[in-house]
Amino acid sequence: MDPSLHLHLAAVLLAISAVQATLGALVVRNRYEPGAPPMAAALFSTAIWLTGSAAEILFASSPTLFLLARDYKYIGILGAVLGFFFFALHLVRGKPAGGALVWALSVVPLLSLGLIWTNPWHEWMWAHPPTPPTTGVRTPWGPWWVWIQTPYMYGLLAAGQLALLLELFRARHLTRPQAAALLAGSAVPFAVNIVYNIRPELPDLQQTPLAFAVTALVYAWAFFGFQLYRARPLAMRGAFEAVADAVVLIDGQSRVVDANGPARRLLGEGSGPLLGQLARAVLDRNGLGLVPVAPGTRSAVRGPDDRYLESETSEIAGPDGSSLGRVLVLRDVSERYRAEWGLHESEAMMRAVLESSPNGVVRLRPIRAPEGRIRDFSCVFANPSANRQLAPPGDTLLGRTLGEVRPPHTAVLLDVFRRVADQRSSVDTVVQAGGESPLWFRVTSSPLGGDVLVTFVDITQEKQREMTMVSHARQDPLTGLLNRRGLEDDAEALLASASEEGRGLGLLFLDLDGFKTINDTWGHEAGDQALKTVAARLVRCLRVEDLIARIGGDEFVALVAEATPREALGLAERIRNVVGAPIAHSSTRLEVVPSIGIALFPMHGSAMEELLRAADAAMYTSKRTGSGASLAPPRPAAAS
Secondary structure, three states: OOHHHHHHHHHHHHHHHHHHHHHHHHHHHHOOOOOHHHHHHHHHHHHHHHHHHHHHHHOOOOHHHHHHHHHHHHHHHHHHHHHHHHHHHHHHHOOOOOHHHHHHHHHHHHHHHHHHHOHHHHOOOEOOOOOOHHHOOOOOEOHHHHHHHHHHHHHHHHHHHHHHHHHHHHOOOOOHHHHHHHHHHHOHHHHHHHHHHHOOOOOOOOHHHHHHHHHHHHHHHHHHHOOOOOOHHHHHHHHHHHOOOEEEEEEOOOEEEEEOHHHHHHHOOOOOOOOOOEHHHHHHHOOOOOOOOOOOOEEEEEOHHHOEEEEEEEEEEOOOOOEEEEEEEEEEOHHHHHHHHHHHHHHHHHHHHHHHOOOEEEEEEEEEOOOOOEEEEEEEEEOHHHHHHHOOOOOOOOOOEHHHHOOOOHHHHHHHHHHHHHHOOOEEEEEEEOOOOOEEEEEEEEEEOOEEEEEEEEOHHHHHHHHOOOOOOOEOOOOOOEOHHHHHHHHHHHHHHHHHHOOOEEEEEEEEEOHHHHHHHHOHHHHHHHHHHHHHHHHHHOOOOOEEEEOOOOEEEEEEEOOOHHHHHHHHHHHHHHHOOOEEEOOEEEOOEEEEEEEEEOOOOOOHHHHHHHHHHHHHHHHHHOOOEEEOOOOOOOOO
8 A cells, every 4th residue: 555545544543533532521521321431431442442553554664663552552442342332231221231240341351451561472462573554464363362352352242233133123212213323333343344354355444443433433423413311201200100019209308209100099099198298197197107218128018908018118319429319119919928828828738738648759859870861769858658658767768769768669660750750741550569568559650840759559458459369479578579470570561661762681590509508408597598698689789770580499580771791791790799709697608609691682582581591591501611601692593
């Protein structure tokens, strides 16, 4: 570019900066209390920016003065963006930004200023030394400016534009022209930069500060020309009358000087004059003598016609901080009070019903694994009946998990509760609990928020009548585990669920080596003790969602959820180590070590009978080979 054109551009920048500074001084001088500070800051910052840009051109031949001008210019850049944003925010919110927000949004600009003044040491802002604009070569930007400061600045501008756009759509006719003007002005820097990004060959005419100068002029025009806040008295009167609460203005002599429609209806109609009367006298004659009128007080009183009113009194402070009067707000909360009392009564009645109900009621909250699958449930509510039925004597269910309580049929219950929580549908299940004197419960599970509400209804008598027709119970009386019939019933449900969800299962068939020797040598009492110890150790080895059963004299079966061949073999090895540990009995130590056969669903079968047959055969293979645990071979492919 011709040097004379550079000088002309510098002169234009200085002239516009003078206009910006003058407008900023007018804003301060006219004392437009709402919006004036950020508007003045934006105008003065833009003036600094323009002056610095002009100085860069004028002092291009002096490296020292050029660097000073560049550092000075960026004070204006950072301040202008913040000023525009806070002014737009003030217009939309109707009040200035809080101190915490101002400081929070000032962190990046303050850090940028520090980096600007120390840029020769690290070049985070731009390459050093920067290239004067008169050379036509742009200085490469540093990482902080590219990745932090630039997105931050344009992010603030975009946020301000979004706020103005929302204001444009929601504003009434009084403020819509101002919002449109401000929105158009704030779009100028975006438009200019888009053009220069599309056409990088265009000459550098200090387009960015000029674009922000246009924005500042539009903002100032809207501020002065539209008289942005001059409609406030009219708007305030309309808002005053539109408020549903009764609002009373009280002067320094405690007399009523104004009241909106609800207040006139509450305090004036039919009870005498209102304006000019002492506030205390007006309240007393309307049955509201307990309402305080001192500044900063709140109360809730029962008023005439059996209404409940909440009151709040605030002080009106003048520009110098002196008290001009008070605002008394009376809010009719009768419906809310009645609803709250009704809710309290309903809650008390519901609690009484739950406390006295013979049925157990618990609320279970899902405990999810990192991948999102529910692995257990925690009890967050249990009525007394549920505690009696499920918790150990003298203990409580609250805070305990299903795995800790571990009632019989835990695997089936966990599967049911999972389906209720995930599919948001109710399920009824019948389960058996207890050993020699079994109890039967109908378990109704329903979704409740994100939790599961479970009701246990004792149907023991009904089931006992049915039991006379059934030759075998579902539960092993010695170990408390499921027996063969219970295993087949519960496994059918788990197999169907696994098939529907595409999950695998592992079946471990255990036979205790050495158990016959214990019976023959030490008697059946020692054998029973060994079986109960083995059952307890199996429970410790397996998870809450796994199924455990004793299906014969010394034969146990575990149906393990989501087991791969490698995981099943690893679990079998762990079971052998834990179950095979010596068992203390009288003065001796009993030893039983399980041989384990493994079958996988659906690899070795899709029905329980097929899986048991495959695992049984694999168990005999492990006995024969002495391997301890053996995986069943894959099924032969079907003939075509």
